[in-house]
Amino acid sequence: MAIFCPQDLKNWTGGSWNRDGGVVGINGFSQDSRRLRSGNMFVALNTEKQDGHDYLCHAKEKGASSALVERWIDSSDLPQLKVPDCEEAFLSMGRGHRLRFRGQVIGISGTCGKTSTKDTLQLLLDSRTCHATSGNFNNLIGVPLTLLQLDLDNHKHAVVEAGINQVGEMRRLASAIVPDLAVITMIGPGHLEGLGSVEKVALEKARLFEDSKTEVIAVFPESCLEHEPFAGFRGKKLVLRRDSVEKEPDEGMIIFDASTETDQTGDTASLRLRRRGYPVAHFPIPVLSPGMTVNLALAVATALEIGVDEEDARQRLASQSPSFLRGQRLELGERTFFVDCYNANPASMADSLSFFHRFSGMKPRLYVIGGMEELGSDSERFHRELGQSLPLRSDDRLVLVGESARPVQDGMDDLDRVDFFNSVEEARSLVDEFKGAVFLKGSREHRLELLVPAVGEDHSNERQC
Numbered sequence: 001m002a003i004f005c006p007q008d009l010k011n012w013t014g015g016s017w018n019r020d021g022g023v024v025g026i027n028g029f030s031q032d033s034r035r036l037r038s039g040n041m042f043v044a045l046n047t048e049k050q051d052g053h054d055y056l057c058h059a060k061e062k063g064a065s066s067a068l069v070e071r072w073i074d075s076s077d078l079p080q081l082k083v084p085d086c087e088e089a090f091l092s093m094g095r096g097h098r099l100r101f102r103g104q105v106i107g108i109s110g111t112c113g114k115t116s117t118k119d120t121l122q123l124l125l126d127s128r129t130c131h132a133t134s135g136n137f138n139n140l141i142g143v144p145l146t147l148l149q150l151d152l153d154n155h156k157h158a159v160v161e162a163g164i165n166q167v168g169e170m171r172r173l174a175s176a177i178v179p180d181l182a183v184i185t186m187i188g189p190g191h192l193e194g195l196g197s198v199e200k201v202a203l204e205k206a207r208l209f210e211d212s213k214t215e216v217i218a219v220f221p222e223s224c225l226e227h228e229p230f231a232g233f234r235g236k237k238l239v240l241r242r243d244s245v246e247k248e249p250d251e252g253m254i255i256f257d258a259s260t261e262t263d264q265t266g267d268t269a270s271l272r273l274r275r276r277g278y279p280v281a282h283f284p285i286p287v288l289s290p291g292m293t294v295n296l297a298l299a300v301a302t303a304l305e306i307g308v309d310e311e312d313a314r315q316r317l318a319s320q321s322p323s324f325l326r327g328q329r330l331e332l333g334e335r336t337f338f339v340d341c342y343n344a345n346p347a348s349m350a351d352s353l354s355f356f357h358r359f360s361g362m363k364p365r366l367y368v369i370g371g372m373e374e375l376g377s378d379s380e381r382f383h384r385e386l387g388q389s390l391p392l393r394s395d396d397r398l399v400l401v402g403e404s405a406r407p408v409q410d411g412m413d414d415l416d417r418v419d420f421f422n423s424v425e426e427a428r429s430l431v432d433e434f435k436g437a438v439f440l441k442g443s444r445e446h447r448l449e450l451l452v453p454a455v456g457e458d459h460s461n462e463r464q465c
Contacts, residue, residue: 012092012095028040029145031045041068042059056080059078068083094146104181106159106160106183109205112347116327123319125156167195169204171211182208182218186224193374220238251276254275256273256301324342327339336436338438348441356439360439364434365438366396366431370445392414397418399418401427401448424447
């Protein structure tokens with residue numbers, strides 16, 4: 001556990017202490033006074049919903065050692081570090097601590113697949129010595145929290161997820177992360193409400209490697225080359241292409257393919273990957289959707305580039321499983337749930353549906369689809385096209401949750417087997433009565449996982465980027 005010196009925090013932020021003589025080593029940071037641990041610095045963020053400066057007394061009661069503030073709070077006897085902007089100062093703290101880290105830092109972003117790729121890469125790099133983003137701490141607050149948790153003595157690698165939904169955010173995140181390698185999982189229509197267009201998504205995502213430092217290595221799938229910020233990048237890049245591994249890849253290219261076999265124990269899969277100058281490497285992997293297979297291949301390629309031994313990678317992949325709410329398959333009585341509802345956009349929806357159709361076979365199918373949020377002016381079109389792509393059979397049903405999902409109906413010919421609900425609570429009885437394969441996917445705010453009896457954890461307060 002890192003202990004932070006008050007003088008370092010002052011230097012990193014350019015702030016000033018009202019008194020630092022009473023601060024004895026700060027052992028962490030929290031912007032939530034309810035979850036703060038004794039010895040933590042309380043970060044008094046001023047947001048649209050609430051002003052953290054109102055909670056300094058509560059933070060002191062919980063054991064805070066100090067507070068990061070934008071104005072002096074005379075009613076509190078906590079030592080206070082005053083800065084012009086707490087959010088920006090917190091990013092500066094994260095950057096300051098990261099620059100002291102002598103291990104390798106891998107930044108990960110993309111329209112979808114960030115967390116699955118991050119989790120797999122942490123596994124491959126050895127979870128005991130690789131620090132990684134926890135939960136959904138991938139935004140302007142989560143990234144510095146992640147960086148400030150780096151153990152300079154025991155961690156060898158850090159995998160930091162960067163999520164954005166506004167223009168300009170990636171530049172700020174990249175400045176704090178300073179990645180040695182930057183992995184972009186894919187570019188597609190996501191967070192268009194704040195980013196505007198797919199081309200602007202590409203431009204912003206590319207800032208993770210363009211705005212970091214000249215020696216950063218960019219790792220991404222070949223599909224990203226359709227966008228100028230990737231095709232025109234002049235730094236070192238590793239491009240992942242799905243092709244035959246029998247031929248030697250070009251310089252800067254990594255080739256992979258994946259195959260699935262069915263035996264008495266069910267489906268098994270293997271990943272084959274070839275780097276220039278190396279023989280074909282084979283890895284047993286779970287059966288995954290096409291998009292998730294690319295994410296796993298990106299993680300493996302990145303790990304090998306860093307120097308992970310192939311045999312170590314094979315052994316570690318043996319314990320790989322889907323991340324929470326991201327492609328989980330659950331057998332519960334007469335129902336098989338496919339739970340991929342942490343978030344949704346058109347690309348991830350299409351990928352999940354292709355995998356669901358593969359394993360659901362001839363069972364009756366219930367599609368529970370929540371709205372895909374933050375798609376801006378194209379939202380209705382994307383939802384309508386989703387409806388056009390759903391091949392309902394005679395024993396299938398479709399449940400739509402949330403007002404933004406309503407246009408899915410406009411793309412369908414047969415509405416007799418379509419039900420619309422405003423919330424998961426309203427949809428519960430229909431889902432409970434269904435027998436067959438159940439598909440769950442929608443944006444975070446719809447909390448579709450609450451329809452699964454075995455999944456009780458509520459992530460409604462998390463912000464997805």
